[in-house]
Amino acid sequence: MNSFLKSIINRDPAAKSKLSVVLTYPGVKAVFFHQIANFFSVAKFDLIARMISQFSRFLTGIEIHPKAKIGKNLFIDHGMGVVIGETSEIGDNVTIYHMVTLGGISPSIDSDNQRNVKRHPTLKDNVVVGSGAQVLGPVVIGKNAKIGANAVVTKDVPENAVMVGIPAKNVGVATEEFKPYGITSNSDE
Secondary structure, three states: OHHHHHHHHHHOOOOOOHHHHHHHOHHHHHHHHHHHHHHHHHOOOHHHHHHHHHHHHHHHOOEEOOOOEEOOOOEEOOOOOOEEOOOOEEOOOOEEOOOOEEEOOOOOOOHHHHOOOOOOOEEOOOOEEOOOOEEEOOOEEOOOOEEOOOOEEOOOEOOOEEEEOOOOEEEEEOOOOOOHHHOOOOOOO
C-alpha cells in the first residue's frame, strides 16, 4: 500500500500527503473496492462481486468490472466517468484520467457469442490514457504509450507511441518523462 500511495504522489503534483490521497482520491477507493470485488469474482461469488463494484461506482463514479485484471499502482486521476470493462487487462504503473472508457466495440449485438471472449483492451506497463479517451475492443496498448485526451483507439498501439485524434493516429515517440493527459510538446501537429 505504501508504494501504491507513493506512486500516486510521484504522478500528481496536487497530492500533498498519503493521508489526503487515501481520504480524498476516488481512484484509490475504486482500486481498493475492485480488489475486494475481484476476490469474490475469482471465488465465483459473482453477485456479491457485482454488488461491491456497483457500490464502489456509487461512491466514486468509477466503474470497474470485478473480472478486470489490474496490475500494481494503477492511478485513476479524478476518475469520474471511468469505465473499465470485464476483460480489460491493465499493467503496472498505468495512469488513467477521468471519462476514459476501456470498452467493447459492440456489447449489445449478439451478446451470447461474446461471453467468455476477450473483448476489452489490454494496457501494458506505464501507459497514460488522457481524459475522455475511448479505447475500444480487444486492442493492445504497448508499454509506455500515451493516449491523448479524447482520442478514440480501435487498433493496436506500439510501445512508446503518442496517439491523438479520432481515429487515433501515432504522432510521435513518448519520452520516459511523465506527461499529464498523454500530451507531449510535439502533439500540435
